[in-house]
Amino acid sequence: MQTSSLIELLPDFNALQADQIEAKVDQLLADSRQKLAQIVACDEPPSWQNLVEPMEQIEHGFESIWEPIGHLDAVRNADDWHAAYDACLQKVTEYHTEVGQNQALFARFEALAKSSAYATLNIAQKKVVDNALRDFRLSGIALAPAQQAEYKQISQRLSQLSSQFGNQVLKATQAWSKHITDAAELAGLPESAMGLLQQYAQQKQLDGWRVTLDFPSYLAVMTHADNRALREEVYRAFSTRASDQADNPELDNSANIDEIRQLRHQLALLLGFNNYAERSLATKMVESTDQVIGFLRDLARQAKPQAQQDLKNLREFAQTQLGLNDLQPWDITYVSDKLKQQRLSLSQEILKPYFPVEQTLSGLFTIVERLFGVQAVQVSGVSVWHDDVRFYELRDEQNQLVAGFYLDLYARENKRGGAWMDTVQTRWRHPNGDVQVPVAHLICNFTPPIGSKPACLTHDEVTTLFHEFGHGLHHMLTEMEHMDISGINGVPWDAVELPSQFMENFCWEREGLDLISGHVDSGEPLPDDLFESLKQSRHFQSAMMMVRQLEFSLFDFLLHAEYNPQAVEPVQAVIQRVRDEVAVIQPPSYNRFANSFSHIFAGGYAAGYFSYKWAEVLSADAFSLFEEQGILDVDTGRKFKNTILAAGGSVDPMVLFKAFRGREPDIAALLRHSGIAA
Structure with missing residues (x-):
């Protein structure tokens, strides 16, 4: 596929108008329903060619028309756009529920799975069929018609509520x-x-x-x-x-949260689960709710004593050096920065001039080229949604086009907060034989350039950039050619953070830092004294950060696992119970963290926020092979690419991990990287 053809296949963001998107989506839905009717009406026995391939073509239609609309709602939000998006979201959700409950379609997939044709499929194709059958069951295929109607109603309402939740967080942030x-x-x-x-x-x-x-x-x-x-x-x-x-x-998102909790629980019960946490685990590596809760509590047990000591040190410093006798949550970041400066002669501000955006990107691309054999090349003439947005191609050692990605680095008005990777198009073999090149969105909210001065990143922002790029590599370096298991598709949610957290490690190593740092004025790489301080700072208050992540994870999981419709425990009571158990810092009574916790109420992390910690065990242990073989060791890089990244969602992540590491994952590397004694 030539360069020009990739640009021609990308969305024309400037041509998308709020008053036109509903007609576009209506047409997409009408076409999709028509194609679906043809697929189920086929009188030949089900095969890959007459069942899965045409279903993938329908999916491709949604990717090219619906994805850009949702993307603009996040990066260029406006009231008229959001209203149009919301109206379409209802229709799209309704369509997907219809597909999930289409008995004739399910029957054809079931027949394919039981036929002799199934035996001739390769591992990846079998996984697509198996996943489809699992997803039918999770969409209520086995329910009576009245319950199916209830499932449909709940699904629609949930997608509406989560969109509303995210929009209100954005509006409240700007208000x-x-x-x-x-x-x-x-x-x-x-x-x-x-x-x-x-x-x-x-x-x-x-x-x-x-x-x-x-x-x-x-x-x-x-x-x-x-x-x-x-x-x-x-x-x-x-x-x-x-x-x-x-x-x-x-x-106020309180009513949205209450309704989301109630409806998720109802949905789980309809499908035969005891609670929504069990429903969430149906598509994850982890096997049971007890396993998740045990894992989180065990980590908390190991981290909390050190976190208490971290806080004690902070209090003493605040009192003796800053005259603050009653350390409050709004003092923590300020006092921590001062303590870090005193102990390590280090702060985010001291490091910032060493990470000008262009140098950091150049270093990131060099690391990726060395380890994975692909080069990032900036391309002009691509339609973008803001002047700051850049577009790159990834090319292999033979200069063949492998993938593309948009990079939107800076915070601005009407852009959702946080950082994320999203799909533009998935690597996929069209029935005509053409392979569609994968393209990703990489979105951050960094401090923009001020006046004529180049933008510089804090070290935290550098690790965020590497994290999102790790997700991007997972999407872009897949070798799969079937929509449902290509890139991050079909990867269990608690393994999806492995490549992203793995990439963060390069921001702490001399070999990585020499490439990504260069003083904004002199170009000098990070000096030895600052490097040593930075290395030590990885352990600075790491236990406090660990218990904070565990607080979020346990809150999310217990909120869904222990929901009782007869005696609903208020959200604030759940989070307080978790804080009493694992936290060392108690926020003031007015704190309403949950009301802007978009990951679980407006994103895909419901009863799945623990995935960050679960995958961190895998990523730290995977990186430890680089520590043994060489941080930028080419063979180890290619091995990571060819096992973890290439396989997409076609193989169980634990099988991939063992193929890469040669053994089961070990928590020791995570505790070592976090400076927490095992």
């Missing part, structure tokens, strides 16, 4: 800002942060500075502002977003 005209109020903020807040003010035709709840602004204030009252004000605004405690309670 709050603070205009400051006296620079003294922002004492302590570095020049780069002051420039950013000034830029935010200028965007609203204001003089002075404007503090917002966009993450670069929020983090700058929480880390650097000497003004404690300002830190508390910003913390309060951030931690009460989309809640009854916020200044604008009309964006």
Whole structure:
């Protein structure tokens, strides 16, 4: 496939208009239903060619028409667009539920699985058929008609609620800002942060500075502002977003959360599970709810004593060095930064000039080229949704096109917070024999360039970039050619974080840092003293960070595993119970963290947030082979690519892991990387 043909196949984002998308989606649904009718009406025995291939073509239609619409809702959100998107979302959900409950289609898949033709399929093809049968059961294929109608209704309502949840978080984030005209109020903020807040003010035709709840602004204030009252004000605004405690309670997500919990539980019961956590595990590596809870509690047991010691050290430092006798949640980041500077002569701000965006990207691409044999080449002339967005191709050592990706690095208005990888198109062999090249979206929310100065990244932002690129590599370097198991498709959710967390490790190693760092003024790589400090900082308060992640994971899991419709435990009570067990920092009573926890209420992590920790065991242990063989060892890199990345969702991740590592995963590497004594 030639370069030009890839560009021609990409979405024309500028041509998409809010008032036209409903007609586009209606046409897509009509065409899909017509094709589906032809597939089930076929009077020949079911085969790969007359059943799976035409189903994949329908899926391809959704990828090319529906995906860009959802993408723009996240990166260029506007009220008219979101309203049109929401109206279409209902119809799309209804269609997918219909497919999942189509008895004639299910019968053909079942017949294929039982036929002699199944035996002639390869491993990947068999996996596609097996997954399809599993998904039919999870869509309520075995239910009576009345229950199927209920399932359909619940599914539609859930997709509507999750869209509403995410939209209200975005709106609530944008609804709050603070205009400051006296620079003294922002004492302590570095020049780069002051420039950013000034830029935010200028965007609203204001003089002075404007503090917002966009993450670069929020983090700058929480880390650097000497003004404690300002830190508390910003913390309060951030931690009460989309809640009854916020200044604008009309964006309160509490009712959405209650209804989502109730409906998920109902859905799980309909399908014969005891709770939604069990339903969630039906598509994961982990075998039981007890296994998840045991895993999280065991990690908490190992990490909490050290986390308590971390906090004790922080309190003592705050008291003796900063005169803070009552350390509060809005002081933690600020005091931690000061303690890190004193102990390690290190802070995010000291490191930042060493990670100009262009140098970091260049280094990332060099690491990827060395390990996986693919080169990133920037391409112009591609339709994008904002001027900051870039497009790259990945080419192999023979200069053959392997994949493409969009890179959208900076935070801005009307863009959802956080960082993520999403699919533009999946690697797939068309029935005519052409192989579609995989393309990914890589989205971050970093501090944009200020004026004419190049953007520089904090080390945390560098690891975020590597994390998302790891997801991107999983999608782009697959060798699978069937939609449902290509790239991250069909990969159990608790294994999907393996490549992303694996890639983060290169940001801590000398060999990686020499490539990704170069001082913005001098080009000098990270000096030895800063490197040593950075290495030590990996363990700095790592136990405190570990128990915080475990708090989120346990809260999410217990919220779904222990839901009792006869006596619903309030969300705040669940999170308090978890905090009492694993947390070392207790936030104020007004904190409404759950109301903006988009991962589980507006993303795919419901009863699955534990996946980050579960996959971190795999990723740390996988990386330990590079520590043994050489951080940039080409053979180990190719082995990782050819086992973990190439197989997509075609093989059980534990089988792939053992093929790569030669044994079962061991938790020791994670505890070592985290500086937590086993």
